[in-house]
Amino acid sequence: MISSYTLILGIALLIIGFYAMLTRKNLIKMVIGFSIADTGTHIIIVSLGYLRGKTAPIIDQAVSAVNAVQKVVDPIPSALVLTAIVIGLAVTAVMLSFIVEMYRKNKSLSIDDYQELKW
Amino acid sequence: MIRNMAVLLAVIGLVAMFLPMVTDFQERENLNELAADYVEGSINDLNTPNVVTSVIVTYRGLDTLGEVTVLFLATVGVGLLLKGRKEDMIRISSSELLGTTSSVLVAMIMILGIYIFTHGHLTPGGGFQGGVVIASGFLLMLLSNVNVKMNHSIMHFVESFSGVAYVGIGVAGLVLAIGFLNPGILPLGRFGELFSAGAIPVIYSLIGLKVGSELTSILVTMGGEK
Numbered sequence: 477m478i479s480s481y482t483l484i485l486g487i488a489l490l491i492i493g494f495y496a497m498l499t500r501k502n503l504i505k506m507v508i509g510f511s512i513a514d515t516g517t518h519i520i521i522v523s524l525g526y527l528r529g530k531t532a533p534i535i536d537q538a539v540s541a542v543n544a545v546q547k548v549v550d551p552i553p554s555a556l557v558l559t560a561i562v563i564g565l566a567v568t569a570v571m572l573s574f575i576v577e578m579y580r581k582n583k584s585l586s587i588d589d590y591q592e593l594k595w
Numbered sequence: 596m597i598r599n600m601a602v603l604l605a606v607i608g609l610v611a612m613f614l615p616m617v618t619d620f621q622e623r624e625n626l627n628e629l630a631a632d633y634v635e636g637s638i639n640d641l642n643t644p645n646v647v648t649s650v651i652v653t654y655r656g657l658d659t660l661g662e663v664t665v666l667f668l669a670t671v672g673v674g675l676l677l678k679g680r681k682e683d684m685i686r687i688s689s690s691e692l693l694g695t696t697s698s699v700l701v702a703m704i705m706i707l708g709i710y711i712f713t714h715g716h717l718t719p720g721g722g723f724q725g726g727v728v729i730a731s732g733f734l735l736m737l738l739s740n741v742n743v744k745m746n747h748s749i750m751h752f753v754e755s756f757s758g759v760a761y762v763g764i765g766v767a768g769l770v771l772a773i774g775f776l777n778p779g780i781l782p783l784g785r786f787g788e789l790f791s792a793g794a795i796p797v798i799y800s801l802i803g804l805k806v807g808s809e810l811t812s813i814l815v816t817m818g819g820e821k
Binding site for chain 2: 477479480483487491494495528541545546550552561562563566569572573576577
């Protein structure tokens with residue numbers, strides 16, 4: 477039940493992020509849109525790995541090693557999201573550096589002032 | 596106008612794409628075969644209580660090596676783009692209170708980060724999380740004390756050392772154990788202890804050092820410090 481709500485939340489964030497990337501003119505706002513969409517995909521992936529009534533895949537007092545397979549959620553989406561978060565951070569850092577460099581050259585943050593790649 | 600219509604169409608397309616995902620969504624009841632295998636293998640073969648760690652460091656170890664490479668490339672990219680940037684920033688020296696408090700806090704944040712990445716195989720956490728915590732300690736230092744001087748050669752040494760050692764452990768697994776990045780090169784130890792799970796804590800600590808130093812150098816570059 478709860479994972480269908482988080483799935484809807486993730487999809488909503490993804491669509492909001494894409495909408496922001498498509499409509500905003502400010503470069504930094506576009507990066508913020510990318511970040512929101514990124515978070516949305518992470519929430520979607522984690523929701524797909526949830527199993528009803530189960531707990532985190534870490535063996536301790538709450539989950540004994542004997543019947544761990546019956547008690548834990550899917551560890552693979554969590555591992556994938558951990559990877560995706562770091563990659564998202566790296567991509568965001570590179571995008572922001574590009575924006576700093578573009579601002580230094582043209583003194584503008586509006587996408588309308590960068591027509592070189594327009595067709 | 597055409598632009599707005601195109602945006603609207605794109606958003607409607609996205610909604611239509613994801614609608615079946617929501618309507619057909621059913622919560623799964625049981626682990627699939629691969630995941631069950633990973634959970635059992637993590638307990639029986641690798642002695643690692645944290646299954647996510649064993650997936651990241653061992654089963655998907657090559658992915659993680661690639662991921663660390665991507666992070667390294669991002670660091671290089673940021674450094675290349677922002678190289679030699681000298682902004683006319685107004686730097687106000689921090690007050691006594693702020694400087695002292697932050698230097699006390701930085702030490703604690705570093706210890707927390709080291710704790711998180713050395714216990715990555717036992718508790719929630721690991722190299723990436725610990726590395727980010729360490730970088731946040733450096734960020735506090737950069738923000739609160741404008742006169743801080745980073746020793747770049749130590750930072751670059753830590754970064755290259757951990758990267759080379761990570762690949763070295765992978766190759767050692769190829770020679771001494773059953774495959775690349777296999778943690779069986781060190782004794783597995785007792786389940787749930789700090790020095791157990793073979794090379795997993797070592798690899799995760801190296802990842803933690805690498806992520807911490809790389810993110811710190813991104814922050815230093817973005818801060819415009821020479």
